[in-house]
Amino acid sequence: MKNTKIVIVEDEAIVAKDLRNRLQKFGYIVSGVAASGLEAINKCLEFCPDLVLMDIRLKGQIDGIEAAHEIHKHLDIPIIFLTAYADDKTLARAKITEPFGYLLKPFKERELQINIEIALTKHKLEQQLKTHQKWLSTLLNSISDGVISSDFEELVTFMNPVAESLTGWKIEEACGRNSSEIFNIAHGETHEPVESPLKKVLQGGNIVGLPAETILISRNGAEIPIDDSAAPLKDDQDRITGAVLIFRDITERKQAIEARQKQVEQEQLVAQLAEINQLKNEFLNLLSHELRSPLINMKVMIQMLQMSIASEENQRYLEMLEIECDREMALINDLLDLQRLESQSRPMLTPDVLVLEQWLPWVIEPFQVRVQEHQQTLQLNLPANLPSLLSDATSLERILAELLNNACKYTPSGGEIILSIDHNPSEIPPKTIITIRNSLEIPTAELTRIFDKFYRLPNADIWNQGGTGLGLSIVQKLVEQLQGIIQVESSDGWTTFRIILTDLVATAN
Structure with a gap:
């Protein structure tokens, strides 16, 4: 090889010159x-030669074998020993x-020439092999997948x-063990x-892959969903010498798939609810037309009969029919009002400046006669x-x-x-x-249900009080649309409803 430098x-000076x-x-x-x-070590550090011809028996405290050992600590240089000694001890030290x-x-x-050429060629091939091994090691250590061979x-x-991280085994512990012990896998379900x-x-x-839903059971018992493939390792004669396994943690992928599945299910549910809501609206609109009209006609006919029938007993029956018509009409109106409130994502509110000192007496005026009839007081x-x-004003009045x-x-008399x-x-x-x-006073257990649809107090029938059981549900929805809060408490013989409001403009800002 041209330009090859040798130390x-x-x-022996004559041998060296030769x-x-x-x-x-x-x-x-x-x-x-x-x-x-010692001089050999210094010369090699100074010139960094391509090869060293080393005599074993040298003058001084360090012989050729010790010098070669020291040179290898610092430099990757091929060394050929030239010696007259071939005893087993010397040969063992040299090896x-x-x-x-x-x-x-x-x-x-x-x-001499053949040995030098072989040494240089062999060293060059070893350097190439080390470079490839280092490149392969860097590649395998830097990829995000696990690799086991x-x-x-x-x-x-x-x-x-x-x-190592996924299995819980260090390479020093795993090498030489059966792969099934290190790569412990099972069906996820x-x-x-x-x-x-x-x-x-x-x-x-x-080449083979893993079945779906496979989990890796690590050394500490953790279960990790994985995906992988394995391939054979072959020599130049195409004979199988081993196998390599590449696998990855698919926890995030499974979570993403599950999250997407949930999202799809939620979207489907929202679409179904929208369809159901549409059907409900159509049904209630039909209910409004089909039930209100006959009830109105019935009420008109009852009023006409009341004017034409003089019998006191008949009058009483007609009054009962009118009351039942009013109850059915109230139920229909409340159902429609509640449906409208629940379906409005953005309620149409008309802010009014309410002078409460004047407006509140006007609101309670219709109830003054009613409380006097029942010997109650309204303060x-x-x-x-x-x-x-x-x-x-319309929502707050309701x-x-x-x-x-x-x-x-x-309220009792x-x-x-x-x-x-x-x-x-x-x-x-x-x-x-x-x-x-x-x-x-309302029992504490009943307060948690008081705003539920169709809920009525257990003793409402005893008090002979009618109602649809929708009034307080409507109240709660109206208060929410006014961006307020409604609270209820009952103790010491009193029931208190508390409505907390802010100006609509202030809330919007």
């Missing part, structure tokens, strides 16, 4: 000549340094860091063992300097009417109904609190 280590001449004759460059082991040649003196010129006996020969893909590859010689408590409230109607129905207002300007935004109290 000669020989303590070697120099022969090497130069071959076309090699002699970078330096050393007569001792430890992994020399590229061992020539016994005297040797022929052609033998085995020999033909299914014994582990390699694992990359990802495989049944937990039945799954045959190792490495074993299948070694038996069949084909309105308003604080001084009560500011106006910006709210939807809320108060429903609550006052319930209070009148369930001689009982009290109190409507009061409280305003707290220090809060941001300021809040207006409307409280309606009546002298009736």
